[in-house]
Amino acid sequence: MLKHSTRRWLAGLGVAGALVAASATPASAAPATFAAPIDNLDLYANNVIVAPGGTEKWVTLFSLITERQPGDYTIKVDRSKIDGFADVEDSGENCTESGAILTCKVEDQDDDGSYLNLVSLLVRAKADAKPDQKGELSFTVTPDGKSGSASYSSTVEIGEGVDLTTNESLELKGAPGATLKAPFQVTNRGEVPAEDAVLFVVGADGLQPSKRYENCEYTEGPLHDFAFACRFDTTIGKNSSFRLDDSFGFTVPTDSWAPNTFGGFSTWFTPADWDEYRSEAELPAKLGPNGTEGELKLEPAANLRSRQTDVNPLDNSTWVDLQVTGNQRADVAARGAKVTGDVGATVALTVGYVNNGPAAVNTGGSESPWISTTVTLPKGVTAVRAPESCFDAEDDGWESGKPGARVYQCFVPGSIKKGEKVDYEFQLRIDQAGGQAGEVKLRTGHEETEIKDLDPANDVAKILVNAAGGTDGGGNAGGSNGGNGGGDGGSLPITGQSTGLIAGIGALLLAAGVGGYLVAKRRRTRFVA
Numbered sequence: 460m461l462k463h464s465t466r467r468w469l470a471g472l473g474v475a476g477a478l479v480a481a482s483a484t485p486a487s488a489a490p491a492t493f494a495a496p497i498d499n500l501d502l503y504a505n506n507v508i509v510a511p512g513g514t515e516k517w518v519t520l521f522s523l524i525t526e527r528q529p530g531d532y533t534i535k536v537d538r539s540k541i542d543g544f545a546d547v548e549d550s551g552e553n554c555t556e557s558g559a560i561l562t563c564k565v566e567d568q569d570d571d572g573s574y575l576n577l578v579s580l581l582v583r584a585k586a587d588a589k590p591d592q593k594g595e596l597s598f599t600v601t602p603d604g605k606s607g608s609a610s611y612s613s614t615v616e617i618g619e620g621v622d623l624t625t626n627e628s629l630e631l632k633g634a635p636g637a638t639l640k641a642p643f644q645v646t647n648r649g650e651v652p653a654e655d656a657v658l659f660v661v662g663a664d665g666l667q668p669s670k671r672y673e674n675c676e677y678t679e680g681p682l683h684d685f686a687f688a689c690r691f692d693t694t695i696g697k698n699s700s701f702r703l704d705d706s707f708g709f710t711v712p713t714d715s716w717a718p719n720t721f722g723g724f725s726t727w728f729t730p731a732d733w734d735e736y737r738s739e740a741e742l743p744a745k746l747g748p749n750g751t752e753g754e755l756k757l758e759p760a761a762n763l764r765s766r767q768t769d770v771n772p773l774d775n776s777t778w779v780d781l782q783v784t785g786n787q788r789a790d791v792a793a794r795g796a797k798v799t800g801d802v803g804a805t806v807a808l809t810v811g812y813v814n815n816g817p818a819a820v821n822t823g824g825s826e827s828p829w830i831s832t833t834v835t836l837p838k839g840v841t842a843v844r845a846p847e848s849c850f851d852a853e854d855d856g857w858e859s860g861k862p863g864a865r866v867y868q869c870f871v872p873g874s875i876k877k878g879e880k881v882d883y884e885f886q887l888r889i890d891q892a893g894g895q896a897g898e899v900k901l902r903t904g905h906e907e908t909e910i911k912d913l914d915p916a917n918d919v920a921k922i923l924v925n926a927a928g929g930t931d932g933g934g935n936a937g938g939s940n941g942g943n944g945g946g947d948g949g950s951l952p953i954t955g956q957s958t959g960l961i962a963g964i965g966a967l968l969l970a971a972g973v974g975g976y977l978v979a980k981r982r983r984t985r986f987v988a
Contacts (some may be wrong), residue, residue, distance in 0.1 A: 502611035504598060505739045507582050508731050509545065510620030513770030515583040518613050520598050522575040529601040534578050538560035540594035541615045542866035543585075547596060550581045552717075584617055591766070592617040616731075618768035623656065623695070623727045625777050630783040635715045638669050640708045643777060645727045645757075646700040653695040654767060656757070657733040658703075659688045662723025663823030664874050665781055669710040671750025679747045686853030688746055690730070693757040701757040703835065714876060716818040716827030717785035726776040731766040789818040790913035791830055793899045794880065800889045805843060808885040810834055810899045810922060816877025820903075820912075828903040828910040832869040834883060837895030837924050842867075844886035889924065897922035915930070 466789060501523040507516040519533065538547045539559035547561075554563035563578050577600065593616040601608040624646045631639045637695035643660075647653045660666075669686060671677060675689035695701055736742070769775065791812050800806040812832060814820055820830050833852065836842060842862050848871055850857050869883050902919040904910030912918070 466661050484963060492573045502577075502598065502600060502609055504611055504613035506614040506616070506735060507581055508616040508618045508735055508766065508768040509584040510618050510768045510770050511584045511586050511588050512687065513620045513768060514772060515581050517923060518582055518596060518615070518827045519578055519579045520577045520600075520611065520613075522577055522600070530605070532565040532577060533601045533603060534561075534563040534565060535599045535601075536563065536580065537597040538601075541596055543683050544588040544592040544594075544617050545615050546585060547580050547615075550579065553564070554578070557984070568676065582615055590617055590619040616766070617730075618731055618766050619651055620649060620713050620770040621647060621651050621729060621767050622770050623653060623729070624648050624771075624774045625725070625727055628778045628780070629725075630782070631709065632784065634785045635710050635711050635717055635787060636713045637782060638708050638710045639781070640705065641779070642702045643707070643725050643826055644700060644702040644776075647695040647697060649770065650697060652697060653729065655730050656691045656693055656695065657688055657728040658691070658725060659686070659728060659736075660723065660725045661686045662709075662779065662781075663720030663721040664710050664819070665711060665715050665719065665783060665824055666779065667712055667821060669708045670706060670752040670755075672752055672755040673749055674754050676765075678748050686746060689732070689755055691755075691757045691935045695757075704756045706753070707755055711764075711781070711783055712819065712822075713968045714817060714819045715783050715787065716782045716789065716820070716822065716824060717787040719783040719824040719826040721781040721783065721824045723779045723781075723821075724776050725779065727768055728772075728775070729767045731768055732772065735768075763877070773796040783824070787818045788913050789820050789829075789877070790815040790917070791820055791875075791901055791903060792914070792917040793832075793901050793920035795899050795922050797923040797926055798887065799925050802889055802892050805886055808887050808922070809882050810920070811881040811883050812899070812901055814875045814877055815913075819874045819876045821871070822874040826910065828912065830875065830881075831902045832881075833900045833902065834867040834869060834885075834922075835897045835900070836865050836867075836885075836887070837897040837922060838865070839891040839893070840887040840924055842885050843888050846883045846885070847894040849883055887924070890974070892925070894926045895924045896926070897924075 466808065498522055502520060503523055504518055504520040507518055510756055536547070536554075542559050543549065549561060549563060553565070554561045556562075559750075561580075565577050567774050580596075582596075593614060595612040596615050597612045599608050599610050626644055629641060629643070631641060633639045643658060645656060645658075648918065660668075660686065664685070668675075668677070672689060674691070675687050677687040678685050693701065737744075791814050794811050794813060796808055796810050798806045798808055812830065818827070820828055823829075832895075834849065842864060845862055845864065845867060846869065847860035849867040849869040850859055851861045852866040852868040853864065867883075871881050875881060899920045899922060902909070903912045903915075903918065
């Protein structure tokens with residue numbers, strides 16, 4: 460059972476309302492082979508490694524369609540190359556069986572996303588299967604009523620079964636700037652020594668690792684140290700437990716909102732299961748650069764011949780609660796603008812907000828705010844271009860960068876520190892003469908719960924078009940001739956990790972029952988230092 464604070468932190472990750480795992484193409488997916496051309500039917504199926512007596516796993520065949528392709532499909536699944544060591548069966552699918560061949564019918568799915576789930580199959584190792592047996596599970600997809608077919612194969616492998624377990628939870632507590640020891644632990648409950656291990660840690664911005672080790676790789680970008688993975692050349696014997704050495708811990712950022720609670724979790728993998736997870740979760744070959752501050756250790760290593768898979772991966776994760784003590788918040792101020800232009804002219808509009816500090820915002824946690832910006836344009840203008848991190852607030856489709864809306868909801872990922880500005884850049888066509896007004900309004904906190912910043916009075920600023928004079932309502936002088944009062948002072952484009960990396964992290968969250976990971980495209984949104 461997740462603690463309330465952890466659930467709130469995970470809910471905070473979903474403020475943009477988009478599932479990242481449904482927005483990216485697996486980087487490891489090989490192109491499908493075609494017997495004849497079929498438009499937009501690229502196939503992908505994951506690989507699995509299973510062990511006798513271990514957990515059954517799923518192989519799912521997707522069509523990575525780029526456009527809506529309605530229709531019915533016939534899928535033939537050839538199990539002949541793995542029939543001697545693994546059982547493969549459909550689980551409620553519309554499939555018929557003839558020897559080693561499964562024939563499945565897929566009816567038209569009402570799905571306008573980028574994935575089309577064609578068939579999911581349950582794979583388990585046979586009782587007499589031996590480690591290192593391996594074979595291909597082959598798929599052939601034929602759209603009904605169309606010529607041609609597409610093929611794809613996934614690999615099913617038998618591994619040596621081990622059983623890693625860990626503590627269910629870890630509670631940490633400290634003030635901004637404090638370094639906290641985090642004794643992550645792993646135990647082998649199986650009958651076979653576990654050769655080597657990988658620790659994968661996912662956390663909110665407040666869970667900053669105190670050191671960066673040579674045997675760990677770390678993510679980079681606006682999401683900061685959201686994830687890292689450490690590989691240990693260690694043999695964990697039967698009924699043996701190991702924990703990270705005393706040098707490992709987290710340092711609470713000095714500008715952390717306080718009080719607050721940050722959440723995260725860790726998961727232990729065998730190296731083979733980590734490779735499988737990388738493939739399924741679309742992670743790149745490396746999360747990011749390795750550290751340089753020595754080696755994080757468990758114990759000396761030994762070598763075994765066979766690749767290993769965990770027979771019960773459901774007890775490998777630790778939920779982490781970090782309670783930040785103290786009293787430190789921030790003031791975010793809306794930034795409006797004043798623009799002028801003739802009827803029919805297209806002018807630039809830059810609005811947003813600035814973080815006056817002292818705490819950072821958009822860092823996650825149960826008590827610190829995610830900042831969303833509502834931009835209401837004047838009635839006499841039309842947005843001919845909108846930032847891709849802004850959505851039509853009156854459209855349930857959440858189409859990013861949609862022109863023509865009057866009210867936009869805008870988000871950016873990653874923390875905003877003291878002194879940093881967020882700009883949303885629009886192009887407006889002036890449709891009628893005379894002065895018109897709109898507004899920029901900040902929401903500090905989650906949709907369900909407002910979290911007040913230090914000065915709520917400056918959370919609203921005006922947008923003035925062809926006004927007689929004055930300021931823009933955000934403390935900036937009004938511009939002229941299509942200018943705006945946002946003021947740049949130098950800008951830093953929002954850059955981030957690859958879609959595959961973020962999707963992989965999102966997939967792990969989704970596997971734990973978490974939906975709605977924050978994603979926003981960032982081509983026309985800027986941080987301003």
